[in-house]
Amino acid sequence: MYRIGVVNFAGGTSDWEQLQTIIPDNWELFQIDNEKKTFCDLIVFLENSLEQVGEICGQLIQMKNETDSLIWVWSTFQIEMNRMVYLKLGADGVKTENLKLEEWLLIIDNALKRKQTMKKSKPEQTIQENNCDGFVLNHRNRSVIINENEEVQLTNLEYKAMDLLFKNAGKTVTYEEMYQVIWDGEESKDRKFYRISNLIFHIRQKFVQEVGSSDTIRTVRSKGYVLHV
Structure with a gap:
């Protein structure tokens, strides 16, 4: 079963309805909520x-x-310049x-099958230090x-943050350390704090939604965060 996420902006619904009627049986179609990102094999933007x-x-x-999903734009127009812009941006x-x-x-x-085959051909990555008392960081997904049975899907940036916290389980990871690993850029101290805080907020929200608690990631005031397992 392939998970197909659709981003349908404020416009007509004809394309969305058309998609629902023609998708194969092995496609699971759902509209993406930008506030609650989830894993999908293909993302379709409806223009x-x-x-x-x-x-x-x-x-x-x-x-x-944030994701390695396939990305397509479903356009109702025939404007070559727009198509070139989308492709140059990575569609x-x-x-x-x-x-x-x-x-x-x-x-x-064909693209989904090839993507799935490539995933299966890669050896399963297992890093012992990323297995902490009932918490396992799944590199492949x-x-x-x-x-062992509750799985919380992460975006690419959220995965980077959790990977760093797992590698330093029980130790404080500073805002600066997290920012350099995740973004590796130059910004003001306030901006770095905001981006890290916002990222951790979304991870905690996912933990609450999936397992009912966000206590796993604890704030160390004025310093950063620590993974408590």
């Missing part, structure tokens, strides 16, 4: 109006940084009226497995 181009570009850049393709549905479905199906 319903030209006013959405800028928003799509911003979301596309963010998704490329795997742009679906327009010139590309028949049957052909598009075959292209996507970019997730945290709790008590």
Whole structure:
């Protein structure tokens, strides 16, 4: 079963309804909530109006940084410049009226199968230090497995943060250390604090939603965070 996430901006619903009627049986289709990111094999941006181009570009850049999912734009327009912009920003393709549905479905199906085969061919990564008293960092799925059966899906940035905390379990990881590992850039101290705090907030929210508690990641006032397991 492939998980297909759809980003449907404020516009018409005809494309979304059309997608629902033509998807293969092994596709699980759902609309992506930007506040609650989840793992998916393919992300489809529905371009319903030209006013959405800028928003799509911003979301596309963010998704490329946070996930290794395939990304396509489903466009109702035939504007070559827009297609080139999407492709340059990292989209795997742009679906327009010139590309028949049957052909598009075959292209996507082949890409998903190839992606799945590549995952299976990679040796399972197991790092003992990332297994802490019932918490396991799953490298292949970019997730945290709790008590052997609760799995919390992470974005690429969230995975980097959890990987660093796991490697330093029981020790305080400073805001500066986290920022350099995750973003490796130069920003003001306040900006670094905000980005790290916001990232940890989203991870904690996922822990609350999936396992009912966020106590695993504790704040060390004015310093950073510690993974408590």
